[in-house]
Amino acid sequence: MNSSTVVEAVLVARGLTRAFAHADGPVEVLRGVDLEVVPGEVVTVSGRSGSGKSALFALLCGFDKPDSGSVEVCGQVMTGAPEWGDCAVLPQALGLAQELTLAENVALPLRLSGRRDVVHERVTELFAELGISRLADRYPGEVSYGQQQRAALARAIVGRPRVLLADEPTAHLDHGSVAAVLALLRRTAQDGAAVLVATHHDEVHAIADRRLALADGRVVPV
Secondary structure, three states, rough: OOOOOOOOOOOEEEEEEEOOOOOOEEEEEEEEEEEOOOOOOOEEEEEOOOOOHHHHHHOOOOOOOEEEEEEEEEEEEEOOOOOOOOOEEEOOOOOOOOOOOHHHHHHHHHHHHHHHHHHHHHHHHHHHHHHHHHOOOOOHHHOOOOHHHHHHHHHHOOOOOOOEEEHHHHHHHHOOHHHHHHHHHHHHHOOOEEEEEEOOOHHHHHHOOOEEEEOOOOOEEO
């Protein structure tokens, strides 16, 4: 990216706060989070367990609402879950439909958006890149959690979203699979997406353009 070129952020958070009820009183998890991610970059977010990474991602993808502050995706203030083509998510829970094969799960965003003509090409390409081609016709319950995680990543990016939010995308992978996932995350950014990854793995931080951390409920550079 040319350093003299001004690129508008497609993911913007301003002053996000979130507290959760507790017997001893509200627990503030996020206290005025600000961040921006532009097309073409990979940004990683770290933080100790309980630091609020998952809470932040829930707000950014519309799964939860902030107590105050705002999120903008592709120039629009988010009031609910954004369109999958604008902002796709790889959650820790994965969310694969158990009654569909892995290939059917990955194809689903394309079918729902009416892009049936590119289903076979995109699904075949991503399964090959992630090393799970032989598992295409299996159901989630018939493969390992790490293999499910790779399929869930393929589902997130199959429609070429403008923003990708990935929460611990290498948490359940064996060493041999990590490199393929990191290469795909990097290529997704090179293809023009803004990629934000929550992780505690050094290998993931190593491919990032910028690294952030959650500290005292705020995002700070590392």
